[in-house]
Amino acid sequence: MKKFVILGGGYGGLTIAKDLIEGFVPNDVEIVLVDRSPFQGLKTEYYALAAGTVSDHELRINFPKSDKLTRKFGEVRSIDLDNKHIHFENEGEPMSYDQLVIGLGCTDRFHNTPGAEEYSSTIQSFSSTRKTYLRLNEIQPYGTVHIVGGGLSGVEMAAELRESREDLNIKIMDRGERVLSAFPQRLSKYVHEWFKEHDVDAHSHVSISRVEPNAIYNREEKIYTDAVVWTAGIQPVKVVQDLQVAKDPQGRVVLNEYYQIPQYTDVYVVGDCASLPFSPSGQAAEVQGEQVAHIVRDLWKGHTPHPHPLKLRGTLGALGKKAGFGYGFMGNASLMGRVPRLLKSGVLWKSRRHFG
Ligand SMILES: Cc1cc2nc3c(=O)[nH]c(=O)nc-3n(C[C@H](O)[C@H](O)[C@H](O)COP(=O)(O)OP(=O)(O)OC[C@H]3O[C@@H](n4cnc5c(N)ncnc54)[C@H](O)[C@@H]3O)c2cc1C
Known part of the structure; x- marks a missing residue:
């Protein structure tokens, strides 16, 4: 049997596994799905797990079971890449592969800020999010939390934490002029107003x-804190950082038109690890x-693949459970309020159905 190994059962890896086993797999090919966890974690909702508004169990989706699929944890x-071997922690024998998909996602980028990795809480993995949940929810009444980074996940984190704990002092710190700098100004303004109304302090031009352990520094100024949540940058996981192949400025692997590593055409890279023409997202990982x-199916059948350009729908964000925002739908209109929040819940429902 030939081994088609998929590393990472996230949005990208699991989409490939499901599409292949529900479609066509040659009789002499075994698909092996490798992950550290026995389930998929719905990462787009990790801010809610960290805030304590949803349980761990609600964000797990069991991996598919099929006689065409072997699961390896x-x-x-x-x-x-040269010897086609995968090495595991605490295991002497490597696993070999004939074809490989790397879909291991991303980790935090701390920009060499002293103490950031050691003393911040993060929401990039299931395990770190659980620790963040404990840290945030054990803070004494009226304690202070600093969220570093005013992008989508920082904004969602701040809003959800407010919904979870009305006593906390919540401060979101961004180095730019406004939160959600990648979105239109109108949306940032709406989010700033929501923050004001819900007593979340937004600080701009922060460095x-x-x-x-109990302090964060804005340049020379020392500020007391009970917890820091770091949402100020991402990069592909360490396993991908260590690969000696061409990368883009974000550290993502540069690929050919079939999403293969050009000098290792048996190896595909998907999702946050892949150099795509968009910012990393669950949506991009699924579409890719x-x-x-x-492409894999066409090549197995001896056909020439004709990949389509990747097309994304818009982006949606949550401000707690009742409000939200969206951009990139219906001629790039900005959506604000209850409708985009309902749409976001709909996307989550679809994800659960698609993967579950
Ligand atoms: C708080 C937050 C909110 C977000 N909101 C949105 C949103 O609204 N919309 C959107 O499109 N995107 C959103 N994203 C981004 C989205 O979650 C990611 O882009 C997406 O998960 C990437 O998919 P992936 O398949 O590349 O990796 P992942 O989904 O992260 O999957 C990677 C898998 O690899 C496994 N893995 C990693 N390292 C190892 C290892 N060494 N050994 C074994 N297994 C390993 C992990 O357990 C995981 O199952 C959000 C992210 C965060 C953190």
């Missing part, structure tokens, strides 16, 4: 220079995953 340590599944 373990922590990938490194990939040897975090150091984090200590569908294309990769088509």
